Amino acid sequence: LNLPLGYRYAATYAGIRKTSQDDLGLIVSEKPAQAAAVFTTNMVQAAPVLLARQHLQASDDEVAAILVNAGNANCATRTGQRVAATCCKALAKTLKTKVESVLPASTGVIGVELDPKLITGALPKLVAGLAPENFEAVAHAIMTTDTRMKVAAEEVKLAAGTVRIAAMTKGSGMIHPNMATTLAFAMTDARIASKHLRPMLKQATERSFNSLTVDGDMSTNDMLVLLANGATKVKPDANERKVLQELLNWVLESLAEQIAADGEGARKLIIVRALGFKTNADARKIARAISNSPLVKTAVAGSDPNWGRILAAAGYAGVPFDPADLDIYLQRVPVCQRGLAADFDEADMKKKLDEPEVRIRVVHKGQGKGEARFFTCDLTEGYIQINGSYRT
Amino acid sequence: LNLPLGYRYAATYAGIRKTSQDDLGLIVSEKPAQAAAVFTTNMVQAAPVLLARQHLQASDDEVAAILVNAGNANCATRTGQRVAATCCKALAKTLKTKVESVLPASTGVIGVELDPKLITGALPKLVAGLAPENFEAVAHAIMTTDTRMKVAAEEVKLAAGTVRIAAMTKGSGMIHPNMATTLAFAMTDARIASKHLRPMLKQATERSFNSLTVDGDMSTNDMLVLLANGATKVKPDANERKVLQELLNWVLESLAEQIAADGEGARKLIIVRALGFKTNADARKIARAISNSPLVKTAVAGSDPNWGRILAAAGYAGVPFDPADLDIYLQRVPVCQRGLAADFDEADMKKKLDEPEVRIRVVHKGQGKGEARFFTCDLTEGYIQINGSYRT
Numbered sequence: 001l002n003l004p005l006g007y008r009y010a011a012t013y014a015g016i017r018k019t020s021q022d023d024l025g026l027i028v029s030e031k032p033a034q035a036a037a038v039f040t041t042n043m044v045q046a047a048p049v050l051l052a053r054q055h056l057q058a059s060d061d062e063v064a065a066i067l068v069n070a071g072n073a074n075c076a077t078r079t080g081q082r083v084a085a086t087c088c089k090a091l092a093k094t095l096k097t098k099v100e101s102v103l104p105a106s107t108g109v110i111g112v113e114l115d116p117k118l119i120t121g122a123l124p125k126l127v128a129g130l131a132p133e134n135f136e137a138v139a140h141a142i143m144t145t146d147t148r149m150k151v152a153a154e155e156v157k158l159a160a161g162t163v164r165i166a167a168m169t170k171g172s173g174m175i176h177p178n179m180a181t182t183l184a185f186a187m188t189d190a191r192i193a194s195k196h197l198r199p200m201l202k203q204a205t206e207r208s209f210n211s212l213t214v215d216g217d218m219s220t221n222d223m224l225v226l227l228a229n230g231a232t233k234v235k236p237d238a239n240e241r242k243v244l245q246e247l248l249n250w251v252l253e254s255l256a257e258q259i260a261a262d263g264e265g266a267r268k269l270i271i272v273r274a275l276g277f278k279t280n281a282d283a284r285k286i287a288r289a290i291s292n293s294p295l296v297k298t299a300v301a302g303s304d305p306n307w308g309r310i311l312a313a314a315g316y317a318g319v320p321f322d323p324a325d326l327d328i329y330l331q332r333v334p335v336c337q338r339g340l341a342a343d344f345d346e347a348d349m350k351k352k353l354d355e356p357e358v359r360i361r362v363v364h365k366g367q368g369k370g371e372a373r374f375f376t377c378d379l380t381e382g383y384i385q386i387n388g389s390y391r392t
Numbered sequence: 393l394n395l396p397l398g399y400r401y402a403a404t405y406a407g408i409r410k411t412s413q414d415d416l417g418l419i420v421s422e423k424p425a426q427a428a429a430v431f432t433t434n435m436v437q438a439a440p441v442l443l444a445r446q447h448l449q450a451s452d453d454e455v456a457a458i459l460v461n462a463g464n465a466n467c468a469t470r471t472g473q474r475v476a477a478t479c480c481k482a483l484a485k486t487l488k489t490k491v492e493s494v495l496p497a498s499t500g501v502i503g504v505e506l507d508p509k510l511i512t513g514a515l516p517k518l519v520a521g522l523a524p525e526n527f528e529a530v531a532h533a534i535m536t537t538d539t540r541m542k543v544a545a546e547e548v549k550l551a552a553g554t555v556r557i558a559a560m561t562k563g564s565g566m567i568h569p570n571m572a573t574t575l576a577f578a579m580t581d582a583r584i585a586s587k588h589l590r591p592m593l594k595q596a597t598e599r600s601f602n603s604l605t606v607d608g609d610m611s612t613n614d615m616l617v618l619l620a621n622g623a624t625k626v627k628p629d630a631n632e633r634k635v636l637q638e639l640l641n642w643v644l645e646s647l648a649e650q651i652a653a654d655g656e657g658a659r660k661l662i663i664v665r666a667l668g669f670k671t672n673a674d675a676r677k678i679a680r681a682i683s684n685s686p687l688v689k690t691a692v693a694g695s696d697p698n699w700g701r702i703l704a705a706a707g708y709a710g711v712p713f714d715p716a717d718l719d720i721y722l723q724r725v726p727v728c729q730r731g732l733a734a735d736f737d738e739a740d741m742k743k744k745l746d747e748p749e750v751r752i753r754v755v756h757k758g759q760g761k762g763e764a765r766f767f768t769c770d771l772t773e774g775y776i777q778i779n780g781s782y783r784t
Contacts, residue, residue, distance in 0.1 A: 044707030044715045044731070076703055076715065078732050110700025111733045220704050294686075298776050308502025311468055312612050315436035323436045323468065339436070340470050341503045381773040384690050 006231025040222035047080030191230030265382025289317035297379035398623025432614035439472030453586035583622030657774020681709035
């Protein structure tokens with residue numbers, strides 16, 4: 001990975017998880033970075049989400065550090081707010097920065113008190129370990145039921161020099177499109193004001209995290225932060241920002257794909273495309289209903305080309321259409337044409353569905369140009385096993 | 393079961409299913425009955441749904457017979473309309489009734505052509521077997537992945553005599569609240585005009601089938617029919633219709649509970665109640681989000697008192713509330729009070745969750761009187777196994 005300049009990272013085990021895997025991560029920008037963020041829309045918001053919002057407002061979108069823990073969501077607890085504030089204060093003191101330029105983030109179980117001493121006690125060691133090359137160590141530390149870390153990076157040469165974007169995320173369950181999903185941190189070394197970062201992040205989020213569903217559940221802790229520290233001193237103009245927008249889209253789309261592919265118990269990434277609908281919004285509803293359907297997801301798990309379930313899911317998406325206008329493709333093979341069974345080789349199709357990546361395409365033969373893409377995964381026994389005994 | 397007078401039933405094996413279990417059922421009213429019906433709101437509607445709508449309109453809500461098959465949904469097929477019409481015509485001829493007073497219904501796989509000769513060929517035997525006592529045989533014939541038949545009956549003594557309501561249903565997957573869910577047929581021997589049946593069926597459906605979710609999927613074939621043949625000559629007045637309304641509610645609620653308890657792979661019935669919200673509609677949203685959450689359903693499967701997932705699901709239901717106003721009860725034990733962990737015995741709670749019936753209650757400490765109840769089931773490996781290989 002070609003990492004952006006001017007950032008240092010550290011991770012350690014603070015004793016929050018029961019296993020000895022790192023559970024505390026730190027991202028520090030050498031100079032305070034401009035920031036944009038999106039947060040969960042759940043009515044129940046974890047303490048770190050509430051505090052991070054406050055800090056961004058108080059600091060005028062300037063962020064020096066992100067302190068993140070796994071193993072405990074610090075949500076729906078008596079002491080949540082105090083714990084988050086205490087940890088931010090302690091870190092700000094150690095880093096000699098303002099408390100409001102520290103963003104807290106947490107992921108893990110809900111409703112269990114988090115002992116702040118575990119975190120404050122680990123800070124000296126954590127800060128001492130800060131180094132540019134520890135990017136992936138933080139990506140590892142934020143994992144919960146993930147089976148692999150999720151990172152992506154891109155770089156591009158602009159007129160004034162090369163700039164980079166790198167990002168990490170976590171998550172494989174409790175994932176639903178409605179704002180940033182799970183935790184994600186993206187860093188660039190370009191110099192961009194937060195007022196420009198915000199629309200960039202919004203567009204990229206729409207195309208990535210908001211087009212992703214694993215189980216239809218939405219977390220209380222979701223948070224997606226984009227930092228721009230200007231370490232390269234390269235300040236992109238309006239046209240160059242469009243190039244960076246593409247770069248950011250790619251990076252976050254890659255993360256979204258990685259999350260879907262690592263969905264709890266998943267063996268297959270499913271990419272659903274809907275085309276030819278009246279509006280993009282209509283196409284999104286169709287792609288989303290198909291992606292959320294447990295019947296579609298179990299059929300893919302069983303390599304069963306049961307296109308009737310795809311048709312039925314499209315039918316209850318809330319978008320009016322005539323089934324006779326609909327074609328469905330599985331792995332680029334037409335399985336349903338004008339709402340009726342297409343002539344395909346069932347055995348061959350079953351083999352094609354054994355691939356680790358399954359593509360579902362629903363094409364409406366209307367006049368519309370509305371299209372959308374959604375990421376999801378198959379639904380297997382593994383999901384049940386993981387979630388039937390997560391706490392214990 | 394005390395069955396309503398004036399109805400006869402028959403079931404047989406017509407060769408539509410691969411196994412030799414009965415797959416064709418017939419319900420005949422001795423005199424044409426007044427009828428009300430609710431149908432799927434899916435954009436993709438099976439041929440029998442479309443034809444049943446037409447027949448009800450043409451017959452002015454008069455129904456002499458319901459012809460139902462399992463094993464093939466007769467949906468998204470080239471010949472669907474013709475097949476449904478042919479079967480209705482053949483039956484009308486045999487029964488010497490008008491074709492528009494025959495309602496067709498189908499359940500099973502989508503997108504596979506249904507050979508009408510299988511059904512028309514079986515009609516003589518089917519009609520010959522008509523008898524009042526074959527009610528349960530039809531309830532058996534309409535089963536697909538159900539593990540047990542689902543029937544309910546009630547009777548009540550009115551001023552002019554006793555009247556009865558009996559009903560049957562099928563379904564354990566592809567179940568979502570948005571109209572009648574799956575197939576259900578309810579019969580009464582009271583004399584009630586269809587204009588009175590309609591609001592009665594609407595209220596009972598709202599409280600039963602529309603308060604039920606197994607997997608969030610909605611079928612293309614859902615149909616719920618209520619017949620009143622007046623065989624008792626008892627014509628309830630407005631007050632007595634209220635009594636019958638209660639009776640119908642009980643019968644359909646019982647069917648909804650039975651479906652949830654027999655949800656694909658389910659080991660536990662879950663009854664979710666939401667109380668104290670501003671409106672019933674708000675309470676419904678909360679109860680429904682909890683009932684639909686795979687994380688809640690897998691936690692129940694694992695007897696894990698993970699109330700944080702219930703809180704999180706309530707949080708994304710789209711109803712504004714302050715978590716500090718929320719109490720959550722599991723099996724009548726408070727597990728979350730004012731949004732925070734209550735002091736409960738985890739081991740004891742786990743034992744309580746091993747029961748075949750799990751009650752989740754979410755109480756909002758507001759001024760509201762809005763309440764709702766939803767039926768669902770736990771989500772187990774069995775659901776995946778059943779649905780990963782349904783067609784093959």
